[in-house]
Amino acid sequence: MAEIRAEMVANVWKVLVAEGDDVSDGDTLVILESMKMEIPILAEDAGTVGQLKVAEGDVVQEGDLIAVIE
Amino acid sequence: MTVLDNAVLGQQVAPQADPRDPQVRLQALFDDGTLRPLTAPHDRDDSGMLAGLGRVEGVPVVGFASDPRIQGGALGSAGCEVIVQAYDAALRERVPIVGLWHSGGARLREGVESLHGVGRIFAAMTRASGIVPQISVVLGPAAGGAAYGPALTDIVILSGDGRVFVTGPDVVRSVTGEDVDMARLGGPEPHSRRSGVVHMVTDTDAEAVAHARRLAALLGHQGTLRLRSVTDIDFGSLLPESTKRAYDVHPLLDGLLDGPAGTETGIVELHPKWAPNIVTALGRLGGRTVGVIANNPLRLGGCLDALSAEKAARFVRMCDAFGVPLVVVVDVPGYLPGLGQEWDGVVRRGAKLLHAFAEATVPRVTLVTRKAYGGAYIAMNSRALGATKVLAWPTAEVAVMGPVAAVRILHRRRLAEVPEDQRATVEAELAAEHQQLTGGLDRAKELGVIDQVISPDQTRTAIARAITEAGPARGAHSNIPL
Structure with a gap:
């Protein structure tokens, strides 16, 4: 199980997966927007999206949980 | 303990040899048959340290390795002296030095004498800093002095079983009550992602040593x-x-x-x-x-x-x-x-x-x-x-900030008066104008930046x-x- 957390304060611009989706290592889960950059959040392991904690338009703080890959 | 001479050190060790033997480890570091001991054979007693000069991809390199089979590789004054001599040799020859670490730190039994010895290693490393490349490979637990030794060098490589910490879980538990295992305290995960203590991690000792060889060649023979x-x-x-x-x-x-x-x-x-x-x-x-x-x-x-x-x-x-x-x-x-x-x-x-x-x-x-x-x-x-x-x-694009961000500051009032549905268009126009005024790449060239x-x-x-x-x-x- 891998927790994926925000590395910086950002807006959630796009959510590309849903809970229950299978993902591979390197897949884009969510795209954040910060510093006027679109920053993809990638899966670091293959697995299933167990939890998805953000929705488009949310603001995440550094360290906030974005998703859990099981 | 076997007494070794030059000829023996140069040969392949038998396949059943203990992989923790510092001689086996140094032989893996160097090109086949190139290891020559730096210390006199009788020094390989119970100091738990072996140093030698060899070649890596043909480039002369000094190496040393602790012996985890003797008091967990703990550093006594004699062992520390071997490392200091290895540093003297590397400085004299102006060649890279690679340390293979697997050591619990200073020898308790020797008291302050071992601390003094460990301090002498730190001083030798600092003397050599910036003069000869220093690479550390941590193959097992490396605590206290054995942690700060690698930390003073230029590049630290941590193998899968390597652990680096000030002090291990037992002492941590007794002094602060914190309950943590060795891997979480100082294993590859925390040191590669969180602490920055190590520059590279590998699964196996063989990969760790291969990285050290590559880096010694890159820094020792730049071409x-x-x-x-x-x-x-x-x-x-x-x-x-x-x-x-x-x-x-x-x-x-x-x-x-x-x-x-x-x-x-x-x-x-x-x-x-x-x-x-x-x-x-x-x-x-x-x-x-x-x-x-x-x-x-x-x-x-x-x-x-x-x-x-x-x-x-x-x-x-x-x-x-x-x-x-x-x-x-x-x-x-x-x-x-x-x-x-x-x-x-x-x-x-x-x-x-x-x-x-x-x-x-x-x-x-x-x-x-x-x-x-x-x-x-x-x-x-x-x-x-x-x-x-x-x-x-x-x-x-070379600028103080991006053009849109710049006009949002420079033209804040004017943009506030523009109806919201037109704002993006006006912003884009102003940004283009701003680009022309500040000059972009052409201006940067003119200025010579x-x-x-x-x-x-x-x-x-x-x-x-x-x-x-x-x-x-x-x-x-x-x-x-x-």
């Missing part, structure tokens, strides 16, 4: 840049169309140097998972060792922050100390602002990168591929800091030529582990 052997690659298609889109910089770096990561001539990335928004790597260009520093837009948008500035500063100073030319690949939207960064000391740590570049005398060539904004533009080896040459792709705008398919030769024209240089300073 000559053969301009004629440098062929160009078109990097034009590597950048995404949208300037806001993040991308991974690694494919660009793989193409920029002589071979991709993982190959014999490929780049060796240091600290790949710690502060990954900046990439620091060694590799070869036209056969010559170079160091590469690159923003990676995939992580934190490529912003500089406290950790990445500190990581890059240490790398710049290491390369400068050993005369390794630098290639700086810039795509940076700025220094990351905010509470977390300020409290983390982004100003103090960011200043280290400014200092490191400004004092560096080694040839250092900057390539701006896309964004170079604000304070981060200055920090990424700008002309003002003394860059040898600043190259830019036609896609480069960019020397040359090059097509992406000329990148390799342009960088190689700039390094060649600059000639060799080397900073005269130590490499403090910043």
Whole structure:
């Protein structure tokens, strides 16, 4: 199980997966927007999206949980 | 304990030999049959330390290894003396030195005498700092003095079973009550991602030693840049169309140097998972060792922050100390602002990168591929800091900030009066006007902060030529582990 957390304060611009989706290592889960950059959040392991904690338009703080890959 | 002489040390150890035997470990480090002991044979008693001179890809290198079978490899005064002698030899011969660590720290039984010995190792390492490359490979638990030893060296490699900590879980539990296991306290995961204590982690000892060999050869035999052997690659298609889109910089770096990561001539990335928004790597260009520093837009948008500035500063100073030319690949939207960064000391740590570049005398060539904004533009080896040459792709933007962000500040009142549905259009118009006024790349060229705008398919030769024209240089300073 891998927790994926925000590395910086950002807006959630796009959510590309849903809970229950299978993902591979390197897949884009969510795209954040910060510093006027679109920053993809990638899966670091293959697995299933167990939890998805953000929705488009949310603001995440550094360290906030974005998703859990099981 | 077997008494060994030169002839025995030079031979292959029998297959049933103990893999923890320092002789076996040193033989794996050196080219076959090249290990010669540095200490007299009778010194290999119970000191738990073995030192030798050998060759790595033909390059002379000094190595030493602790013996975890004797008191867990703990350092007594005799063992410490072996390491100090190894350092004296490396300095005398001006060759890289590689330490293979597996040691519980200072010997308790010897009391302050062992502490004094460990301190002498630290002093020897500091004396050699910036003069000869120092590489540490941690193959087992390395605590206390055995942790700070590697930490004082230029590059630390941690094998799967390696652990680095001030003190182990038992003492931690008894003094603070914290319950934590060895791997979480000082294993590959925390040190590769969180602490930055180690530069590389590997699954196996064999891989760790192979990395040490590669790095010793890169730093010990830097070679000559053969301009004629440098062929160009078109990097034009590597950048995404949208300037806001993040991308991974690694494919660009793989193409920029002589071979991709993982190959014999490929780049060796240091600290790949710690502060990954900046990439620091060694590799070869036209056969010559170079160091590469690159923003990676995939992580934190490529912003500089406290950790990445500190990581890059240490790398710049290491390369400068050993005369390794630098290639700086810039795509940076700025220094990351905010509470977390300020409290983390982004100003103090960011200043280290400014200092490191400004004092560096080694040839250092900057390539701006896309964004170079604000304070981060200055920090990424700008002309003002003394860059040898600043190259830019036609896609480069050099400015205090992006044009839209700039007009939102400059024309805040006027934009506030514009109805919301028209605001984006007006912003775009003002941004275009702002670009013309501030001049973009042409103005940067006029000012001399960019020397040359090059097509992406000329990148390799342009960088190689700039390094060649600059000639060799080397900073005269130590490499403090910043």
